Amino acid sequence: MAQQTWENYRQNKHFKPSPLKGIRVLEICTIILGPAGPGFLGAMGAEVIKCELPPKGDTMRQMTPFGYFFRGQSPPMMHSNTDKYWLGLDLHKKEGQQIFRDLATRSDIVEDNFRPGVLERWGVGYRQLKEIKPNIIYIAKTGFGQWGQYAEENRPSNDGAAQALSGYAWMSSFLGQPPLKSRLYVCDTFGALMGEVAVLAALHHRSRTGKGQYIELSQSENIMRAMSWVWPYQQITGTGAMPAGNRDVSICPADTFRCTDDTFLAIAAPAPEEFKGLCTAMGKPELAEDPRFKDHLTRLEEENAAAILKIIATWVRTKKPDEVEELAEQYGFAASRVYSNKDVVEDAHFRERGFIIDIDDPFVGPFTEYEFPVTMSKSTPKVKRSLRAVGFDNEYIMKRILGKSEDEIEELYRCGALGKWADMQGCRPPPEWDGKAGVITAED
């Protein structure tokens, strides 16, 4: 039955409508917390207009792993900025502010991640926009929100600061070791995603009532929401929650183990039949009857958990990862080698599902991406194109959306309200670019 629902999903998804078709989003955001959210909406079919300060644009354009540029573009910049239209707009100029207001009146959603009050000083804050577009949905994403001590001190923030302040990093380390920063910008990306829950709920509210609204989200607060047990635990026990490395203290057994070839493998087998399966696979079915391990709550107790994890670690140390994976499949518990990025990109299953996709983009050329990870049987999300250079779609946006004439556009360039890319890596088109590929003209 499920096969019928999902038959040829990957092959057919471009022949189906997108869920957010007809929604327009105006983005004035940098780095990740800001841009990733409109990126999600873009994958679901919203039309996203991204405004950047010309000529350098988004700071993220210069952030690359060890200085590596993908055909002249920053890989993390590419990831958060698929499916957008690119406007080089200077909001310090009053003409630029007017363009922003004109676009806002034609938009459903505005997203910004400036410090509190900055856009208001430029005359394009929420209070000003709602006067000209009362049902606008406006989300502001910052380190600390719009009010409270830290916001009022105007503190700057980064994802790393949020990982630090929320306790997330502290909880993600080995006991006795210094707190560990995630390789991910997890507070940014999770925050951006959480922000879209709010934005889409606001869209539902707007459909019902006709009303728009203002939403604020903080980099730290959203990740605290994902930290689950630690808060009631601290309240109830009166002690601080402690990190436990790779061991999951709420699920037993669940940990990462070292195999005979010094590679790593995760195992989880908490439910009764799963635990029995694991014990049998280890050749020790009697462990499932051991009073220390007899049920999940007992097994989770510190001493018992340590004991069973040690037994499993000793066993895995003699195995190769694929041996344990096969046994897991056979006995119905969970085991997986720890995947590298190479494993993810090459994984046949991820490919078959269309999660790892190759996109043939006219501007950056062929590239590999992660698809939007919700598959929908009738209205399909899909990443279709990559980023563009700063101000790449200025003419298209000015003509198609605002109906500006050539003369008016020229004037906007002359006064500096509009601009294009700086001649520097990350901002300008790839070296292979032929001057035309990817350009959209309003006349087409």
Place this chain on the structure above:
Amino acid sequence: MKKAARTSKTKQQSWSDWVRERDDPRIAHTKPDALDDITVLDLSSKSFAGCLCSSLLAEFGAEVLRIEPPRGDFLRTCTPYGILYKGEGLNYLTEGRNKFHITLDLNKPEGREIFKGLVTHADVLIETYRPGTMDDWGIGYEQLKEINPRLIFASITGYGQFGAMSQSRMPDYDNMAQARSGIQSATGEMLPEGKSYDECPWAVPTKAGPWIAWSAAGTFMAVGILAALYWRGITGEGQALDVASAEAYARFDDYAALWYQGAGVVSERFGSLDLAGWLYCFAPTKDGAVFLGGLRLEMWQAFADMLGKWDEWGAASWISISPFTQKEEQLKWAPLMFEETQKYTNEELVSMSIEYGKKGRLAPVTPVVAPVCSPEEAMKDANWLDRGMFTPVQDPVYGELIVAQAQHKMTENPIRTKWVCRPVGYDNEHIYLKYLGWGPSKLKELKQKGII
């Protein structure tokens, strides 16, 4: 100059007051719920992702009927160190919020018939069983859409509803998805030179402590459901949605796929430094650690200056930040810097950066310095308390309880936590009467048969 500064300060003050007056979580209860026209059936089994997903809708006022087998969901036993509070596991306790808890045995044909009755009333169904289970029970998407074509049928699993691995017997747990995402492999301390894993068991691929992969899956699905509701508003049609936990979390990875495709790089652990940015790391201090951020050259220069190293490090001659992001440079500069940061406490470094922003050579430019807090410190931080993150919920069953809430703030239809959780089957009477018109005698009969 001074006067202008003061005016702008007043303006900013009034902006924050204006917002707070409208979106302070303390007044959330005076505003309407965004989703109180939506009914959700949550069948989640052994899945925090499913429970979080329905929580995110319930926070907005959706009527969520949390359906468990008569003995309760296994997730109730997934609790740190086996601790129970008033009979409840702590993770489940945090994601029972605003839901009505009922029981129903779907292994029995009569239970499935009752379930179909509930489906006629529902807008959204969330389930996390192994692919094929719902079909085998006769309540898969293709079957239920005959009863309710507007139904949004949302499945969250380890490997998804289709593709070779979808038929795997392996269950979905957070640590499995983290392992499969490609992210764990590249997070963790580097193995010190000449050392072995036996000597440094902490220098290994390290997963995040919190259930972040499950949270990613649940939150992506909530976004998908809301988009599907929007689309249904236009077309009138429901549909099936599919999220695989490992994919949801892997989507958070910003550049690993492109880096491998473009340069063939298999990403490695880099401790608490950052592959793509400088200044951007955790640094040890006298009493703990701080996060240091300064992605622009001037911020890195300001940091060197703040430590009194402007001349010694030759900060005036630096012309671009990008050379510093190179691996060798990072490994060269990090120890030099850490030697300095260890001379100060967290608090000292934080005030030094604030002071530098006022009076330093490059002021107002100053580096970001944030203490690395334990969750215990975070929960006491007056800023988050003031912003309503940890306001205790007065729960009729569990008493005064702290769960994280108010993760976003809204002027028209803010989220709120009305109650934190409910025991197994707590709302059977209310819900079966409301939806199916069944009074006490019918419920007694169903209970005797073991169906509810």
